[in-house]
Amino acid sequence: MSVRPFLKWAGGKGQLLDKLSGYFPKALRDGSVRNYFEPFLGGGAMFFHVMQKFPIDSAYLMDANEELVLLYKTVRRATEPLISVLEQMERDYLKLGEAKRKARYLRVREELNSARPGMDFRKYSQAWVERASQILFLNKTCYNGLFRVNRAGGFNVPFGKYVRPTIVDAENLRGAAKLLAKATIRWGDFGYLGRTDAPFKTGSFIYYDPPYRPISSTSSFTSYSKLPFGDAEQARLAAMFTALHRQGIYQMLSNSDPKNSDPKDDFFENLYSSYRSTIYRVPASRSINSKAAHRGRINEIVITNYKA
Ligand SMILES: C[S@@+](CC[C@H](N)C(=O)[O-])C[C@H]1O[C@@H](n2cnc3c(N)ncnc32)[C@H](O)[C@@H]1O
Numbered sequence: 001m002s003v004r005p006f007l008k009w010a011g012g013k014g015q016l017l018d019k020l021s022g023y024f025p026k027a028l029r030d031g032s033v034r035n036y037f038e039p040f041l042g043g044g045a046m047f048f049h050v051m052q053k054f055p056i057d058s059a060y061l062m063d064a065n066e067e068l069v070l071l072y073k074t075v076r077r078a079t080e081p082l083i084s085v086l087e088q089m090e091r092d093y094l095k096l097g098e099a100k101r102k103a104r105y106l107r108v109r110e111e112l113n114s115a116r117p118g119m120d121f122r123k124y125s126q127a128w129v130e131r132a133s134q135i136l137f138l139n140k141t142c143y144n145g146l147f148r149v150n151r152a153g154g155f156n157v158p159f160g161k162y163v164r165p166t167i168v169d170a171e172n173l174r175g176a177a178k179l180l181a182k183a184t185i186r187w188g189d190f191g192y193l194g195r196t197d198a199p200f201k202t203g204s205f206i207y208y209d210p211p212y213r214p215i216s217s218t219s220s221f222t223s224y225s226k227l228p229f230g231d232a233e234q235a236r237l238a239a240m241f242t243a244l245h246r247q248g249i250y251q252m253l254s255n256s257d258p259k260n261s262d263p264k265d266d267f268f269e270n271l272y273s274s275y276r277s278t279i280y281r282v283p284a285s286r287s288i289n290s291k292a293a294h295r296g297r298i299n300e301i302v303i304t305n306y307k308a
Contacts, residue, residue, distance in 0.1 A: 003048050004048060014045045016282070020252075025306050025308065033054065036059040037059070038061050052179070070119075074124075082136075089167055109138055135147075138155060209255075253302070280301070281302075
């Protein structure tokens with residue numbers, strides 16, 4: 001059985017995995033890359049894919065969203081308690097009619113938000129199991145499966161009317177926990193990987209999937225977390241990419257292609273000017289930002305610091 005992301009996440013790479021795999025470094029495909037890094041983890045589609053396909057000894061995963069990091073760490077550490085809580089939640093929920101389901105949803109959302117100020121996101125406690133179960137429950141029952149927070153960090157997605165949502169896939173969660181056992185999971189800004197004490201080994205591979213640069217001024221989905229991710233962050237990432245290139249690390253980055261909406265927009269060509277010969281465009285269809293006007297051709301941009 002192949003392990004899939006257990007969280008629906010905006011910008012999830014599930015649909016694009018096969019296409020993106022074509023740009024992996026040869027060293028990954030021939031089994032000589034043993035260390036994998038993913039600093040914008042999100043739903044982790046690429047992590048799960050890479051771990052099942054290649055002989056990776058250790059992975060290093062980061063995300064700036066503390067709720068997401070809490071969830072991954074809890075899945076790994078308290079797999080069975082989490083599954084039991086979720087199975088109970090699923091049984092109770094599926095018995096209810098729509099009005100009561102909605103009330104249950106809103107209650108869980110309220111509990112998640114009101115417990116937030118008192119949460120210690122750095123230190124594991126029993127409270128993490130409850131919180132992780134609430135996050136997964138809400139993710140599977142909310143509108144569109146988004147994880148969106150307001151400025152105060154409150155989860156604010158409305159109720160979604162699914163007839164029979166699967167709230168827990170126990171086997172998948174167990175499989176995910178096994179793969180996560182090989183990973184260090186860290187809450188924080190991607191910039192950590194640019195520091196000299198980041199745990200790279202020769203021939204490490206980093207995959208970056210930063211928040212998308214909005215495809216047009218009207219479609220800005222940037223609320224994965226309270227932190228903004230604007231052009232300044234994209235530039236900071238490009239500077240780190242160049243610094244790590246000098247250390248001999250394989251790197252691959254994907255993002256939305258600004259040329260989808262403005263063919264003259266050279267944003268990434270300018271930021272990654274030393275890598276112009278390894279900037280690729282991959283046809284993609286996107287669920288976020290795919291306003292009718294853009295449906296014609298949506299490309300994803302892929303940038304590598306090696307010839308694939
Ligand atoms: C496009 S999503 C990644 C999607 C992921 N590849 C997937 O398949 O689900 C970008 C992620 O970057 C995280 N993020 C935003 N700003 C960040 C930062 N400064 N450092 C690290 N992660 C950040 C967000 O929380 C979000 O999970």
